[in-house]
Amino acid sequence: MAINWFKYAAPTTFYGLAGKLVPWFAISAAILFAIGLYIGFAVAPTDAQQGEFYRIMFIHVPASILSMFLYLVMAGYAALGLIFNTRLSAMMASAIAPTGALFAFISLWSGALWGKPMWGAWWLWDARLTSELILFFLYLGFIALHASIDDPRRADRAAALLAIVGSVNVPIIYFSVKWWNTLHQGSTIKFSGTSMHISMQHALFTMLAACWLYSIAVVLARVRSIILERERNTTWINELPEVRS
Amino acid sequence: MKKSTMLDLLVLVIKRDLVLAMRRRADVLTTLIFFVMVVSLFPLGVGPELDMLRKMAPGVLWVAALLASMLSLGRLFSADYLDGTLEQMMLAPQSLSMLVLGKMTAHWMVSGLPLVLMAPVLGLQFDMTVQALGVLIVGLMLGTPVLSMLGAIGAALTLGLRGGGVLLSLLVLPLCIPVLIFGTGAVEAISSGLSIASHLSLLGALLVMALVFTPWVTAQALRISME
Numbered sequence: 001m002a003i004n005w006f007k008y009a010a011p012t013t014f015y016g017l018a019g020k021l022v023p024w025f026a027i028s029a030a031i032l033f034a035i036g037l038y039i040g041f042a043v044a045p046t047d048a049q050q051g052e053f054y055r056i057m058f059i060h061v062p063a064s065i066l067s068m069f070l071y072l073v074m075a076g077y078a079a080l081g082l083i084f085n086t087r088l089s090a091m092m093a094s095a096i097a098p099t100g101a102l103f104a105f106i107s108l109w110s111g112a113l114w115g116k117p118m119w120g121a122w123w124l125w126d127a128r129l130t131s132e133l134i135l136f137f138l139y140l141g142f143i144a145l146h147a148s149i150d151d152p153r154r155a156d157r158a159a160a161l162l163a164i165v166g167s168v169n170v171p172i173i174y175f176s177v178k179w180w181n182t183l184h185q186g187s188t189i190k191f192s193g194t195s196m197h198i199s200m201q202h203a204l205f206t207m208l209a210a211c212w213l214y215s216i217a218v219v220l221a222r223v224r225s226i227i228l229e230r231e232r233n234t235t236w237i238n239e240l241p242e243v244r245s
Numbered sequence: 246m247k248k249s250t251m252l253d254l255l256v257l258v259i260k261r262d263l264v265l266a267m268r269r270r271a272d273v274l275t276t277l278i279f280f281v282m283v284v285s286l287f288p289l290g291v292g293p294e295l296d297m298l299r300k301m302a303p304g305v306l307w308v309a310a311l312l313a314s315m316l317s318l319g320r321l322f323s324a325d326y327l328d329g330t331l332e333q334m335m336l337a338p339q340s341l342s343m344l345v346l347g348k349m350t351a352h353w354m355v356s357g358l359p360l361v362l363m364a365p366v367l368g369l370q371f372d373m374t375v376q377a378l379g380v381l382i383v384g385l386m387l388g389t390p391v392l393s394m395l396g397a398i399g400a401a402l403t404l405g406l407r408g409g410g411v412l413l414s415l416l417v418l419p420l421c422i423p424v425l426i427f428g429t430g431a432v433e434a435i436s437s438g439l440s441i442a443s444h445l446s447l448l449g450a451l452l453v454m455a456l457v458f459t460p461w462v463t464a465q466a467l468r469i470s471m472e
Binding site for chain 1 (some may be wrong): 322378402408419422423427451458462465470
């Protein structure tokens with residue numbers, strides 16, 4: 001049986017698929033958030049050095065990881081849209097941007113709340129904090145550029161180019177800031193193994209999975225709205241039951 | 246008739262843009278005056294202690310140079326866009342990247358080079374040592390072209406948009422951060438007796454990378470903006 005890989009590359013078919021998937025991702029995200037928070041707050045032991053404060057990690061670390069990954073995913077979709085001229089890729093890129101910016105902001109905010117009891121300061125000009133802040137600016141630039149161009153096709157292409165330039169620049173910015181100043185603790189989870197307690201790991205990975213599922217659910221819901229908005233003059237949109245009623 | 250090479254084209258575009266800039270000297274001077282004013286405001290803001298000023302000097306000069314280069318970026322393509330020259334350039338059989346590189350070079354000669362030449366005078370106001378001033382100038386020589394080239398991408402993307410100037414800074418400033426870090430890092434290194442080679446080599450590497458990629462990216466951005 002030949003599978004048509006590109007069936008869901010068209011907004012027409014993807015709209016329905018996304019609509020079916022959103023509840024599944026949203027519900028599993030909610031369940032995993034509940035489990036993750038329960039393990040994080042009730043099961044995981046108190047840290048020897050940081051006391052109870054370390055528990056902010058369970059939201060801080062997933063948010064930071066996602067803010068970075070989502071930028072790459074966004075740039076990937078943007079590149080696909082620019083190269084193959086597919087409408088849906090560009091819509092996906094602009095649907096991911098607000099969620100990525102949100103996670104960058106949560107990461108900065110929770111980092112500040114964590115920094116105050118640990119380092120005695122809300123903000124330090126440390127390498128990771130600074131590069132996260134710059135990542136946040138890059139997201140804002142993408143959103144602002146997209147918003148200020150009226151023609152959606154031009155907006156897609158211009159913002160896509162910016163996202164690609166940004167993703168080339170992200171490693172350069174990261175290393176330049178890293179050499180500039182380093183205070184942030186290194187990552188505890190390494191591929192060679194970890195010194196972390198097993199229940200802390202469980203909580204962290206559950207929260208990470210929950211954040212992933214949440215992002216997918218939100219991005220799919222947002223891309224549905226973008227499809228509705230952009231294709232509002234087409235017949236298939238006007239024949240949709242939710243539009244007709 | 247001699248066949249025109251890429252280099253002839255480059256020289257031609259640079260000459261043309263320089264002539265245009267010289268016809269409107271006020272624009273060039275405004276950037277330079279802005280640079281001088283921003284730098285002079287800092288001692289008024291933070292106090293006249295020479296120790297502190299000496300420490301701040303590289304950062305202040307670099308940030309002011311960064312802002313001043315943003316100021317003139319809006320004009321990089323807009324005049325040519327408005328009178329249709331840019332469209333003709335894109336229709337020309339020659340490589341658009343080369344034309345763009347020419348415009349970037351001219352932009353740097355008009356708005357970057359004067360800042361580099363002005364910087365030592367301002368550095369003296371901040372009581373910088375001769376050694377530190379030398380490193381600052383080398384850093385600015387390597388770094389300001391990168392600012393012009395990265396800025397050109399932003400200028401091409403925001404061509405003809407409302408509120409283009411502010412948006413342009415929002416897009417370009419985060420991308421310029423590595424230049425700022427290595428530029429000021431070199432001066433701080435020489436002041437504390439460390440080697441400056443790594444900072445300046447990295448600045449050089451950024452310059453080479455920008456030279457290779459940014460003209461092409463800017464050309465693509467212009468194509469997007471002009472269609």
